[in-house]
Amino acid sequence: MARLRCSVELSDSQRLVRDNIRELCSEFDDEYWRRNDREARYPTEFVDLLGEHGWLGILLPEEYGGAGMGTPEVVVMMEEIAAGGGGFATAQAIHGGVYNSVPLVKYAHEELKEELLPAVAAGEQSIQAFGLTEPNAGSDSTSIETFAERDGDGYVINGQKIWTSRVDQSDYLLLMARTTPKADVDKRTRGISMFLVDLADANRQGALDMEQIPKTASTAVHAFELWFDDLRVPADRLIGEEGDGFYQVLDGLNEERLAIAAECIGLGEAALERGVDYAKEREVFDAPIGTNQAIQHPLAESYMHLQAAKGLVFDAAGRVTDEDSTATGTLANTSKYLAAEACYEAADAAVQTHGGFGVAREYDVERYFREARLTRLVPVTQQLALNYVAENELRLPRSY
Amino acid sequence: MSTKILVTVKEVAEVDDEFEISGLDIDDRYLEYDLNEWDDYAVEEAVQLSEAGDDVEVVTVTLGPERSEETIRMALAKGADRAVRVWDDALADAGLLDATTKADLLAAVVESEEPDLVLTGVQAADDSFGATGVALAERVGFEWAAVVNDLDYDADANVSSVRRELEGGVEELTDVEGPAVLTIQTGINEPRYASLRGIRQAQRKPLDVHALDDLGLDESVVDSPVDLTSMYEPESEGDAVVWEGSPDETADELATFLREQGVVEG
Ligand SMILES: Cc1cc2nc3c(=O)[nH]c(=O)nc-3n(C[C@H](O)[C@H](O)[C@H](O)COP(=O)(O)OP(=O)(O)OC[C@H]3O[C@@H](n4cnc5c(N)ncnc54)[C@H](O)[C@@H]3O)c2cc1C
Secondary structure, three states, rough: OOOOOOOOOOHHHHHHHHHHHHHOOOOOOOOHHHHHHHHOOHHHHHHHHHOOHHHHHHHOOOHOOOOOOOHHHHHHHHHHHHHHHHHHHHHHHHHHHHHHOOOHHHOOOOOHHHHHHHHHOOOOOOOEEOOOEEEEEEOHHOOOEEEEEEOOEEEEEEEEEEEOOOOOHHEEEEEEOOOHHHOOOOOOOOOOOEEEHHHHHHHHOOOOEEEOOOOOOOOEEEEEEEEEEEEEEHHEEOOOOOHHHHHHHHHHHHHHHHHHHHHEEEEEEHHHHHHHHHHOEEOOOOOEEHHHHHHHHHOOOHHHHHHHHHHHHHHHHHOOOOOOOOHHHHHHHHHHHHHHHHHHHHHHHHHHHHHHHHHHHHHEEEEEEEEHHHHOOOOOOOOHHHHHHHHHOOOOOOOO | OOEHHHHHEOEEEEEOOOOOOEOOOOHHHHHEEEEEEHHHHHHHHHHHHHHHHOOOEEEEEEEEEEEHHHHHHHHHHHOEEEEEOOOOHHHHHOOOOOHHHHHHHHHHHHHHHOOOOOEEOOOOOOOOOOHHHHHHHHHHEEEEEEEEEEEEOOOOOOOOEEEEEEEHHHHHEEEEEEEEEEEEEOOOOOOOOHHHHHHHHHHOOEEEEOOOOOHOOOOHHOOOOOOOOOOOOOOOOOOOOOOOOHHHHHHHHHHHHHHHHOOOOO
8 A cells, every 4th residue: 555655844753753653553454453443352462562662651751661752753653553554443542551641740649650650651551541521521521420539548439431441451540530519619620630540459349330332433442331339549549639630631631632633644644545546446437536536636635634734733743832721722622623624534535435345344444434533523522622712712702 | 892793774765566767766756765674684683692792782884865864763773772874975976886885885884893793684675786795795804604594693702603595495504703794684583673762762872974084985986887777667577366365265276277378287
């Protein structure tokens, strides 16, 4: 399969990351990614290989055994994983593993960091799961009701989460719970705390019930509904300050969003490459279908949109730490929004180019299309990204 | 006692399935650059020796433009200690560098580095001369062994016990006294993937760039009796048929095909 040329100037370290991820991905053939989707099977072999070579510690500081790299390198890594054939699902398979330890670096106490982070960097322990969304609090995430009550030397947690990804592939869950009810705080973003839950311990206590949610996109990465029934968590597993958890999440959110934008770009590139190859090969009416502008133009247009979004994502990745938070939020939300639209457009064009084969599993584009549709819903819906920019950048009234 | 191993590494061009020729070269749009496959094995062999011994330094040397630093960093990420890159406007202008020119350039590096052992790949995947390693050995007066697929190195005695792959499936076992040049065959080991920490460290490892002047050479080094006169794609003389499936099925298909073509009867 011919790869698209990279339109963005990469730094030395970005190029090394790209080349090495490309090499790792080349161990796995198309049938591997296809089978993971068909059988809703987590890409364990791929994730283990990445873990073994230290990639899950890409953002962890070197003193904890990590690589101490930043967003500019992570966007390349995520784009390349998705573009390498694995799509959005494969990037999502490790997304939590890379990002959930970031708040720990900043807010956990030293003892916990020294105990846990080197093992995470080495791929031996994982913090793949992050639980925020609840049935009664979707996009309105400060309305969560799961509650952690202080009790002696710990907390007792009760409540319910939904759509928590990768719980089955993780040693720990980073859990967001209210420690003060929303009604009793002066700002809705206060009174939420962050806990690190040891999942094996939760199961031993018999305090955690989980049920997998059957779904049709990113099937390889499972999402769950969780119920907590008097789950005891030691006080030293409160991460950061009680009541400040929501701010701790917001802190790294923009950078993480850029990584997701890069996953969208990679998925779009994979879809577009398939579409272009097929347009050259498939002959109907005695000529390759790619001879027709009706086939060419949607591919060319999605190429342009992907490149535009990619330029923005990579530029933002280089600047994200230097900007004040509203500007950074605008950059991150704009990047993610445009990347998701561009990858959806590319996947749609690739399906159309394939005619009836566009829905045949064997040609992969239907899988890319399902995943591209999902990128417009997670981690927040496109509307919420628009809401953010309207309110914060354009100073229109808040609508959410 | 310390040991120094010099590994020659080359950035090679890989061509897309479909491509166009422009002038004397393949159009750059259809090229991707990567570390030469044979050199990947040579680097791995050197890094394994450095991990097994104490005080072994692995230095890579490349003839190539700035772009090739990407490939060099890859070798550093896999465990080489430092890198030397040789380039000069005169080399860029010369176009094709023949094996003698390369040997002369590499010899200058060998003379300044004074390694105990030099590892090269058997050949480069793009121009496939397969001559540079041996030409270098001749030029610096080192012992040599070509197409090595097993190596047991005694650092104290500086002797390499090697297995060489000869034509027709014959293999030769021999001892080579150092300082020596060994050209390394694919399959001698299993090249590793770089670890992310290795990648991080690679960026801090020294990479020195030398021009002809720095090596005590002048432009005459590129003079060559070999000229590249044309580049074309050979006509294919036949078609290949590939059958996929189990051995049983494909054997049947092959038999039918051979009968139809009149190769076998019955
Ligand atoms: C595959 C998958 C994996 C996930 N993984 C995780 C995970 O690991 N951890 C986690 O915590 N969550 C996870 N989620 C949850 C995800 O973050 C939410 O689904 C998302 O934030 C949207 O919430 P919702 O589904 O409740 O939609 P709702 O909030 O119910 O929204 C429904 C629709 O209304 C629109 N809408 C709502 N309010 C407004 C408004 N004010 N203005 C305009 N439009 C509005 C939305 O845009 C959307 O179109 C995952 C979801 C999926 C599908």
